[in-house]
Amino acid sequence: MATFLYRLGRFSYRRRRLVALLWVGLLVLFGVGAAVLKAPTSSDFSIPGTEAQRAIDLLKDRMPQASADGATARVVIRAPAGHTLAEPANRAAVEQVVGKLRTAPQVGSVVDPYQAKALSPDQRTALTQVTYKVTQVDVKQSSRDALQDAADAGRSAGLTVEMGGSATQGMPEQGASELIGLAIAAVVLLITLGSLVAAGLPLLNAILGVAIAMSGITAATGLVEMSSTTSTLALMLGLAVAIDYALFITSRYRHELEEGRSGEEAAGRAVGTAGSAVVFAGLTVVIALVGLGVVGIPILTEMGVAAGFAVVVAVLIALSLLPAMLGFAGRRVLGGRIRGLRGGPRP
Incomplete structure (x- = not known):
């Protein structure tokens, strides 16, 4: 050598x-x-042979609308001190946010916090989850901007809106x-x-x-x-x-x-x-x-x-x-x- x-x-x-x-x-x-x-x-990210992967494949086959491997965003909405989200004005603001999320690009489904009973016991905080049709890598910046616009609509109504999840994180x-x-x-x-x-x-x-x-x-x-x-x-x-x-x-x-x-x-x-x-x-x-x-x-x-x-x-x-x-x-x-x-x- x-x-x-x-x-x-x-x-x-x-x-x-x-x-x-x-x-x-x-x-x-x-x-x-x-x-x-x-x-x-x-x-696509897969780990063949695992129970989780089999479940994801089954959901894709039987319920493609569920977007089992799609990116997600969790949106937390909170009413000001002394108020609740059950009040008509605040409820309308929350529904406006949910409506904007549903019409955002690449969104597959949005959980309505009122229908899902995802409200805190004091009725001041609500949680909604947005599921996208694509994975985190394929989420476009325009979709993230639409997510931010929906949050701004709630903030302009006096609510506190915070977001998290894989869909909010851009790829480095x-x-x-x-x-x-x-x-x-x-x-x-x-x-x-x-x-x-x-x-x-x-x-x-x-x-x-x-x-x-x-x-x-x-x-x-x-x-x-x-x-x-x-x-x-x-x-x-x-x-x-x-x-x-x-x-x-x-x-x-x-x-x-x-x-x-x-x-x-x-x-x-x-x-x-x-x-x-x-x-x-x-x-x-x-x-x-x-x-x-x-x-x-x-x-x-x-x-x-x-x-x-x-x-x-x-x-x-x-x-x-x-x-x-x-x-x-x-x-x-x-x-x-x-x-x-x-x-x-x-x-």
Whole structure:
């Protein structure tokens, strides 16, 4: 293994333009595949074999209007002190809120608190539940706005209206947290390595690896049904391991250069030694991720396989593209222009 990796490192360093061109070509190929094959993802979540899942499937089959797996919102309405919801004016306001909820987009059913006797003993508080025809992932912002409008109608009548439930919670947007993570990683790498070039190489590897992995996962949606949350783990883990593995090899390459070896020899030794650790670490992570399929939960299986693919890409890039990029950087990975940081010139 070490001998093969040593030769691979030397080859990638020596033929760096060819290696870089091949990886750019793969990025373009996967990008085109993602654009052509991309298909809508599924928001269904199921745990086959459990009693709860059998009940949900039975309700879908016998009572589809019940929206057994639909998002829900609980609306609590309270009358002012000294008043009750049984008073005609307050009851009319509550019925107005319920009416607005029933006509809101994507709503399947609304429980009338008066008919369901969902009032507190003092008649001051009422509870109504809104069930949507779609799952939380598919609830549109316009539906949440309509929910808020219904609550505002009750508040304008002097009532206190509060809401909760899965339908009121928007899905977190991907991108912002990952960018923050990259920024923090850049600062840590810069402080540790003291070189802009050395700190930038692991980040560049991570970005390219994640781009290829995410494009591949997106393209796969056109071939198999995939959950909308499948790519989440792949994105986070792909960034983490790509930076980690590239840092191992870059650090060893810098050490070999400091020992006086040529760039090609340093790249070969770095990949042959640190690269072996990268291969076994990546293999261990992939086995653990694919092992998620043992539980028999489809979404966990999908996330494990997708994340495992991202790790494989990170390992391949660290072993082949990184030595090529080190060849382009040359000895600039040793010194930085930031005074006071490790690896940079001293004042």
